[in-house]
Amino acid sequence: MATEGEDRQSFAAASPNASTRTFNVGTRRSLLARAQATEVVKALRAAWPEHNFEIHAMSTTGDINQKTALHKFNEKALWTQELEVLLEEKKLDLIVHSLKDMPTQLPVDLILGAVTEREDARDAFVLKSSYVGTYKSLEDLPEGAVIGTSSLRRSAQLRRAYPQLKFADVRGNIGTRLSKLDDPNSEYTAIVIAVAGLQRLGLTNRITSYLSKENGKMLHAVGQGALGIESRNGDQAVAELLSRIGCDRTTRAVLAERQLMRTLEGGCSVPIGVETRWTSKSAYSNTQAGVGSKPADVYDQLTGAAKSESSSDSDLSDELILNAIVVSLDGQDAVEIETRRVVTTHEQANDLGFEAAKLLVNKGADKILEKVQLNRGIIQEQGNA
Numbered sequence: 260m261a262t263e264g265e266d267r268q269s270f271a272a273a274s275p276n277a278s279t280r281t282f283n284v285g286t287r288r289s290l291l292a293r294a295q296a297t298e299v300v301k302a303l304r305a306a307w308p309e310h311n312f313e314i315h316a317m318s319t320t321g322d323i324n325q326k327t328a329l330h331k332f333n334e335k336a337l338w339t340q341e342l343e344v345l346l347e348e349k350k351l352d353l354i355v356h357s358l359k360d361m362p363t364q365l366p367v368d369l370i371l372g373a374v375t376e377r378e379d380a381r382d383a384f385v386l387k388s389s390y391v392g393t394y395k396s397l398e399d400l401p402e403g404a405v406i407g408t409s410s411l412r413r414s415a416q417l418r419r420a421y422p423q424l425k426f427a428d429v430r431g432n433i434g435t436r437l438s439k440l441d442d443p444n445s446e447y448t449a450i451v452i453a454v455a456g457l458q459r460l461g462l463t464n465r466i467t468s469y470l471s472k473e474n475g476k477m478l479h480a481v482g483q484g485a486l487g488i489e490s491r492n493g494d495q496a497v498a499e500l501l502s503r504i505g506c507d508r509t510t511r512a513v514l515a516e517r518q519l520m521r522t523l524e525g526g527c528s529v530p531i532g533v534e535t536r537w538t539s540k541s542a543y544s545n546t547q548a549g550v551g552s553k554p555a556d557v558y559d560q561l562t563g564a565a566k567s568e569s570s571s572d573s574d575l576s577d578e579l580i581l582n583a584i585v586v587s588l589d590g591q592d593a594v595e596i597e598t599r600r601v602v603t604t605h606e607q608a609n610d611l612g613f614e615a616a617k618l619l620v621n622k623g624a625d626k627i628l629e630k631v632q633l634n635r636g637i638i639q640e641q642g643n644a
């Protein structure tokens with residue numbers, strides 16, 4: 260663990276006053292990770308003014324090993340494992356993750372304790388600064404223009420929709436990727452990057468266009484735009500804390516997405532894209548009504564992330580629509596499905612995800628994914644040689 264000594268020493272001991280406790284919140288060290296943890300701690304402080312919350316930001320293997328392309332790692336766990344050990348050792352009480360970086364299988368003693376309200380789940384098309392104004396969208400790009408992305412999901416979908424484009428790896432945190440993009444000597448014309456990350460860093464001014472199934476044939480990653488909070492199974496105090504900051508609708512939507520992923524056994528960077536949306540605009544409720552409420556705002560049809568909070572009964576007829584795509588790495592083959600059902604419980608959310616996986620497999624998704632695994636094996640062999 261590449262944590263610094265001062266981090267370890269600053270873990271506060273439990274307060275002698277039973278009504279006031281200090282909770283230790285773990286996160287990765289990147290600017291985005293810390294912004295995310297700060298966002299969650301702000302909500303926790305508002306909901307629980309009597310408690311103290313301390314953020315512990317740590318480097319993980321995934322952060323340190325930036326040279327190796329993401330898909331060469333078999334395990335998604337490289338972003339999460341070291342923090343999880345500290346959670347198990349009770350040095351941390353909860354961990355804030357980008358949900359999309361959280362494996363669908365967690366260690367047995369740990370759980371996805373809560374999911375907060377989702378930001379925009381879409382990917383963004385971001386042009387090199389010097390090209391802003393020259394091109395407006397992916398369609399406008401000249402033959403052979405190079406798109407920077409290290410995500411197989413992104414490159415596969417883009418290859419399919421825009422066969423005239425070329426793709427190159429770009430690694431690093433969001434700031435690094437943007438500076439590599441803007442470097443006049445870099446090969447990139449544009450990069451594709453999550454809207455939510457840009458939003459949380461106050462960088463939405465960099466977005467040239469928003470990509471979706473409708474616009475650009477780009478479905479986002481499972482869990483994209485949402486924050487997942489990992490905690491110990493059976494930790495009642497933390498469960499109670501989290502009950503005030505979780506978002507029901509986001510939770511149900513991402514559970515469906517994660518069940519789809521789990522069923523297809525997709526790992527870190529497999530080309531599975533999803534989009535979820537609710538048929539009704541109302542009933543976007545926090546786990547506990549009245550806490551963490553936000554001013555009413557427009558319903559975001561695409562992400563299913565209504566920006567208002569209410570505890571309406573229309574939840575009971577709430578239907579969730581799930582779109583999903585599995586694409587071959589070269590973009591040549593793809594299977595796509597849409598399925599929907601009333602989802603008012605976590606079980607129904609899992610059922611929807613499972614149903615979606617079944618529909619995809621019936622259409623041949625398993626064969627596409629098998630080939631992806633095979634390719635990955637070959638890439639790894641070459642990497643080892």
Ligand SMILES: NCc1[nH]cc(CCC(=O)O)c1CC(=O)O
Pocket residue numbers: 357358359360433451452453454455456482483484485
């Ligand atoms: N793969 C890295 C990663 N993990 C989480 C985000 C931010 C978006 C999110 O929270 O879903 C990003 C950046 C990106 O994919 O462009």
